Amino acid sequence: MNPDTAGWALTVALFLPLVGAGLLALMPARLDREIRWAAVGITAVAFALVAVITASFDFSRTAELQFVTDVNWISAISARFILGIDGISLPLFFLTYLLTLLCAIYTTKILPAPGKPKGFLGLMLLLQTGMAGTFVAFDLILFFVFWELVLVPMFFLIGMWGGSRRDYASVKFFLYTLFASVFMLVAFLAVYFQAGAETWSIIELSQMGTIGSRTFQIWAFAGIFFGFAVKVPMWPFHTWLPDAHTEAPTVGSVLLAGVLLKMGTYGFIRIALPILPEGAIAFAPVIGVLAVIGIIYGSLCCLAQTDVKRLIAFSSVGHMGFVMLGVAAMNEAGIQAALFGNIAHGVITGMLFFLAGSLHERYHTREIAVIGGGMLTKLPRYGVMLTFVAVASLGLPGLAGFWGEFTAMWAAISPGGGLDAQYGGLYLVLVVLAAIGTVLTAGYFLWMLQRMNLGKPLDRWRDEPLADVMTVEWVSWTPLLFLIVALGIFPRLLFGVQNDAVAALMRAVTG
Template identity: 35%
Template sequence: MLSALILVPLLTALVVGFLPTNLMAKGARKVTLIVTSGLFIWSLVLLAQFNPSEINFQFQEQLSWIESIGLTYSLGIDGLSMPLLVLNGLLTAMAVYCSDEELERPRFYYTLILLLNAGVAGAFLAQDLLLFFLFYELELIPLYLLIAIWGGKRRGYAATKFLLYTAASGALVLAVFLGLVFLSGANSFAYGNVQNLASLLPVARQLVLLGGILIAFGIKIPLVPFHTWLPDAHVEASTPISMLLAGVLLKLGTYGLLRFGLGLFPEAWAIIAPWLAIWAVVSVLYGAFNAIAQRDMKKMVAFSSVAHMGYILLAAAAATSISLVAAVMQMVSHGLISALLFFLVGVVYKKTGSRDLEVLNGLLNRERGLPLIGSFMVLAVMASAGIPGMVGFISEFLVFRGSFPAFPVQTLLCMIGTVLTAVYFLILLDRTFFGRLSAQVINLPRVYWSERIPAIVLAVLIVIFGIQPGWLVRLSETTTATMVTNSPTIALGK
């Protein structure tokens, strides 16, 4: 059941990439859209059969692969990975739908999208450390090429920077996994086996290994000071790739932090948790202040991602039952909201030819502007700023509620970030959508209903989960409660 989420996109990538040009040139997009939509539906089927109260991994698949190095093909899913798996299916299908029908080299483009989808799904499903690393690296080259070939003017620089940072992240992940297996004496890379032995290591060794995990996934999330690749990648990437990058790929970092940081080294995690909370504050405030300083709409949204990833680190550092549920909710919330923001910025750029806040103005004009797109932007901004009734509010509220008993000062400082979010997004709205329509952007092309569908779907989900957050909470509360049981509770000093 789980292998289908990996094998189907891989096989489809082979079909799209290697069938004769005259057969696939025009059909590549349709085939990819059908397959990715089917994968999303299949993830919903798994979700319907998923038992949220089950502690152990579900739908497990295990095959011996390379016994000499202890590598097994082991897949499973729990409350931490299930929401992210569905999110990956949804946003991949949307990215394909949003892709330009007239783009160059469509077969290669959609082949890379499918490889990217398979890599991300495999990473969320892998229950073997080395298998996770293989999938973690699989998404590296497709994303690099998607930015380098179909990106903006500085796409080569942005793609190379992304490649170097992410390659360093992967090298550190592999080094830590090899070191962990060697030091623990484990006979395989199976997650359950390594998890049991990791807790028996001396605390000093745990701290060294955990340090490698934090840097590796801190690059991927990204956290300050490892964040500099993200704004460049977002600015140069096309709209569909920015949606995937912010909505899904950054979550590989936060997922890895919880699964392999807190999950494998709970004792060491409790020791350095106060420093992690301070790191979260730095990321939140630094990202927010940089967002305020931007003139490019896309770069502003990119820095907002740096800030909002800091909330997940704060929740993970606290490691309370509420904060860990909040961390998962914040991943899903940020995935939906950031995808909507980047999509809307992409529409504005496509119709006006600019993302400059000093050039755009008055786009809410009913007759000559982009009134509906502006209305969706208002909703997305309200969700990101944590207005009640949106999923952004409940996820951030639970982050603060769960983290305050452990780190009251750091939590209060991170709460300033929500105020700053309102500041920079109000600047965006005021300069771009309100006031008199700028003379530099007139006679705007019409936005067709087919172009609005992604915004409608994402907006509806943001509101539904904001009104009924219990659906998300129930998915992950059993898994996160188990993680808390295995971890010293910082708030109570245990």
């Protein structure tokens, strides 16, 4: 497949899940098992096509857009339908399709009540198209359409299949993100008119140099910042996340952590930095401070949690803080760290939410005190798996979680890079505080493992016939376990793909 002439492949891969959702809607609701396996088939075909695109991708020129589709779309507002993929978007696009396939496989056995697979899986496929579209759209209007598309399926996944407080969590998620998106859209409009009202193309806008005055850049960046920061989410815009994660069904939490949060950080890197470089540099210390507050705050909140899923949700606030610290460094190493941290968090925390969901299926509770200890005795394979993924999440060297966090801290104070000298040592203080956050992260994960894995099972569970890891779980989880190890041992799997693309992007930022 030629990446210069096969733009149709990317378009087909993008909209295949959407077509699949329509096909599921036509199937009789009584065909429960057939609907579940149809979803597996649709996501498998889509993933296979993405795998072919990845294999055909020209890794010698990752800074260039490949598999491009560029056609006229809405002439009245000069919007074009521009799809493409480069070294920055390829890993995120691949992860989106992998996680959705694994979620579909998981639902063949485990589906939240009420058991209505047609609606549930149809929404999941619609969500897949929205998430994937944000990573390959290179027109601001098209990007915004995909950005908003994800709100509807996630709202219903939480609101219809979530926990006891699902109504509150779904409405909060919807309103927070929709409200923030208004500011982002206004900033897009401001950029469009300031640039001469001729193009919405992200690539063309990035190549224009400085658009408007420094004051304009700062105000426009502020609007875009708010829209993306809520989706990341950065402190103090994070409050929707713990509720959404806690109440969402397992598949919803996996996709929310694994892909949805990455839309915000990707937006910063793809749009905000190259199009508004002066605004980005002015906001860099603010981003860095908020990121480190999120790291410390998220870790302290984790230490206070009694619900496993809520603990994992708050851990995402801290982990995404490291991603944004990399963005705040404003150099190639920092952006590389942010992109690597994105993928590592998606793989590790997606896996943690799979584990939390299966834990609830067995114990019918997520309360650490109620579950008690002895899981290594009662469920040895599950207990070992939980230990492995938790250790990966706390950043153990040799596993995927280490490289994004370490490189982000190094980039922020690296000689000849970052903004530490310009801001009088502020970044050194931020890195010291972030390092303290890594210690707190180790603390809450080890505390969780000590209370759940060690010791003896409580009397109430001692004679309870609890199943260890099932076949469908092995199939769903093994690819993520493999990636945790592979990315930890061979970080070049990502750094190598991203390197030239990040270098080109940073040239647009620094001029």
